[in-house]
Amino acid sequence: MNYLGNESYLAIKPEATPGTPVKPTIMIPLVAEDIKTVVNYKADDRMKGIAWKSDDLIRGNRSHEGSITVLGDPDTLGHILNMGMIKGSSTGSVDGYTHPLTVGDGKSYTFEIKKGSYAQRFFGVKSDETSIEFKDGHMEIKMTVKATGQFSIATVGIALTGAGMVSLVLDDTYDIAPNRGLVIGDVLTVGGVDVTLTGVDVDGITVTFASTAITASIGDKVELKPQTVSLGAFSDPFYFGNIIVGFGTDIADAIANTADRADAKLAHEMKIILKNNLLAQNGTNRMDPYEILPRTKEAQLEIKQLFKGAEQRQAWLDRKFQAVSIVGLGKFIKADFSTQEKVTFNFPAVKLTDNENAIAVGEYIIDDQKFEVLYDAVTAEAMDIELINKTAGTVY
Amino acid sequence: MKFKNISTQKLNVIGIGVVEAGQEVEAPIGFNNANFTPIKKEPKEKKETDTEKEIKTKVETK
Numbered sequence: 001m002n003y004l005g006n007e008s009y010l011a012i013k014p015e016a017t018p019g020t021p022v023k024p025t026i027m028i029p030l031v032a033e034d035i036k037t038v039v040n041y042k043a044d045d046r047m048k049g050i051a052w053k054s055d056d057l058i059r060g061n062r063s064h065e066g067s068i069t070v071l072g073d074p075d076t077l078g079h080i081l082n083m084g085m086i087k088g089s090s091t092g093s094v095d096g097y098t099h100p101l102t103v104g105d106g107k108s109y110t111f112e113i114k115k116g117s118y119a120q121r122f123f124g125v126k127s128d129e130t131s132i133e134f135k136d137g138h139m140e141i142k143m144t145v146k147a148t149g150q151f152s153i154a155t156v157g158i159a160l161t162g163a164g165m166v167s168l169v170l171d172d173t174y175d176i177a178p179n180r181g182l183v184i185g186d187v188l189t190v191g192g193v194d195v196t197l198t199g200v201d202v203d204g205i206t207v208t209f210a211s212t213a214i215t216a217s218i219g220d221k222v223e224l225k226p227q228t229v230s231l232g233a234f235s236d237p238f239y240f241g242n243i244i245v246g247f248g249t250d251i252a253d254a255i256a257n258t259a260d261r262a263d264a265k266l267a268h269e270m271k272i273i274l275k276n277n278l279l280a281q282n283g284t285n286r287m288d289p290y291e292i293l294p295r296t297k298e299a300q301l302e303i304k305q306l307f308k309g310a311e312q313r314q315a316w317l318d319r320k321f322q323a324v325s326i327v328g329l330g331k332f333i334k335a336d337f338s339t340q341e342k343v344t345f346n347f348p349a350v351k352l353t354d355n356e357n358a359i360a361v362g363e364y365i366i367d368d369q370k371f372e373v374l375y376d377a378v379t380a381e382a383m384d385i386e387l388i389n390k391t392a393g394t395v396y
Numbered sequence: 397m398k399f400k401n402i403s404t405q406k407l408n409v410i411g412i413g414v415v416e417a418g419q420e421v422e423a424p425i426g427f428n429n430a431n432f433t434p435i436k437k438e439p440k441e442k443k444e445t446d447t448e449k450e451i452k453t454k455v456e457t458k
Contacts, residue, residue, distance in 0.1 A: 011430075023430040025403060187428045194426065228429045230407040230415075392404075 003116035009229045011112040012079060018108035019148045021123035023183050027231055028076050033113055035066030035122060037150050061282040064122055064147035071237040072139025074330050074341040074389035080141050081385060082107050082396045083127035084274055090393025096339035097392055101385040105294050114226040121181050124148025126292045128278045133271040134240040146280045149288045151181025154222040160191060160214040167208045175287055177204030187225040191216030194225060235341060238328040246325040251348035254325040269304040299373035299383060307357055307365040316355035323348050333390055342388040349376035399423045399432040407431060
C-alpha cells in the first residue's frame with residue numbers, strides 16, 4: 001500500500017513539563033516536514049579476521065532535528081512564537097485574544113506527524129530557528145526544531161499469546177526505555193489489533209491496556225496508530241499586501257509610521273529570522289539528548305525595497321541605529337469590526353549589516369537591506385511581539 | 397461506537413464531518429482522535445427475577 005503525503009498531519013500541544021510527552025490535540029495543515037531521528041550508526045570496523053570493513057553497526061548518541069513549514073495564519077503563528085519566546089498574560093475574549101510575547105525561553109511541545117501507516121511522535125520539541133517570509137503573497141513559516149526523543153515503531157519483547165492480554169513488554173534494542181514517548185490514551189497496533197493504553201509503566205518497557213485477545217511473536221512490530229484528522233476553523237494566513245512596515249529613529253516613531261500607509265515603507269520582499277541557537281545536550285542518562293537549552297538569542301531582518309534614495313546606504317556606512325515596527329493585519333474577529341487579527345513585531349534598535357544596490361538591464365535598482373536586530377538600552381529589550389487572534393491564552 | 401468532542405471548538409473530522417464542541421457522534425471503526433472520548437454505554441437496568449419479585453411481594457404484604 002502506498003501513502004500520499006497529503007493524508008498526513010502535524011498535531012501539536014504544549015507540554016506541561018518540558019520533555020514529558022502529551023497526546024497532541026491541535027492539528028495544523030503542513031506544507032512540508034523533514035524532522036529526522038539521527039541515530040548516528042557507525043560501521044563496527046574492529047578487526048575480526050575478515051577482509052571486509054565491517055560485519056555490523058554500532059550506535060552513537062541520538063538526536064532528533066529538522067524543520068516544519070506551515071502557513072502563517074494568526075492562530076498557528078501563536079504556537080510558533082510560543083515555542084521561541086515567552087508569552088505573557090493573554091487578555092481578551094472570543095472577540096479577540098491579545099498575546100504579548102517577549103524575548104525568553106519558549107514552551108516545549110510534543111509533535112506528532114502521520115507517516116503513512118504509523119505516527120511519529122517527537123517530544124521535548126523546541127524552536128531553534130524560525131524564518132517568517134512571504135511567498136506568493138502570504139506568510140509562510142519555516143521552523144527548525146530539536147527534540148529530546150521520539151516514539152514511532154517499537155518491537156514486541158515478550159510474545160502475546162491470545163485471549164486476555166493486558167500488557168505488552170517492548171524490546172530494548174532501540175532504547176533501554178522503549179516506552180518513553182507514549183502516554184495513556186495512545187493507541188498501539190500490535191498483532192493487527194488496536195489497543196488503547198491505560199498505563200505506561202515506569203519500568204520503561206511495559207505498557208498496559210484492557211484485556212484483549214492478541215497474538216504476536218517476539219520481534220513483531222508495534223506501531224503508534226495515527227489519529228483521525230480533525231481540524232478547527234483556520235483563518236487565512238497573513239497576506240503580504242496587509243503588512244505595514246514602519247521605520248523610525250526610535251520605536252515610538254516607527255510605530256507611528258505604521259499608523260498611516262502614506263508614512264510606511266513599501267517593501268518588495270521581507271523575511272524575519274528569529275534564532276534560539278539551541279544546544280542539544282547529549283551525555284549520561286540517555287541515548288537521546290538529555291535536555292535542550294537555548295543559548296544567546298538573535299534575530300535578523302531582510303527587506304528589499306525599490307531604490308528611492310541613498311538614506312539606507314548612508315545608514316549602513318555610518319552604522320546608524322534605526323527602529324522598525326512591522327504590523328500584519330488580518331480579518332476582523334469582533335462582530336462590530338472593532339477588533340481584527342493582528343501581529344506587531346517591534347524592533348527598537350536595528351543596524352544594517354548589508355546594503356546592496358545591484359543593477360540589472362531593464363530592471364529597477366533594488367535597495368537590498370539586511371539588518372541585525374540589536375539590544376536597545378533605552379527600552380531594555382531587543383524585540384517584542386503582540387499577537388491578536390481567536391485562540392485563548394490557555395491553549396498556549 | 398459513540399464519541400464526544402471534548403475540545404472547546406468545532407472540529408471538521410475526516411469521515412464524520414463538522415462536530416460541535418460537546419457533541420456526541422457515531423464514529424467509524426478504528427476512529428482515534430485525542431479531541432474525542434468514547435461514550436460508555438449506560439448499564440441496562442437489572443430485571444427482577446421471579447424469586448426477587450416473590451420476596452418483594454411477601455415483604456409488602458407483611
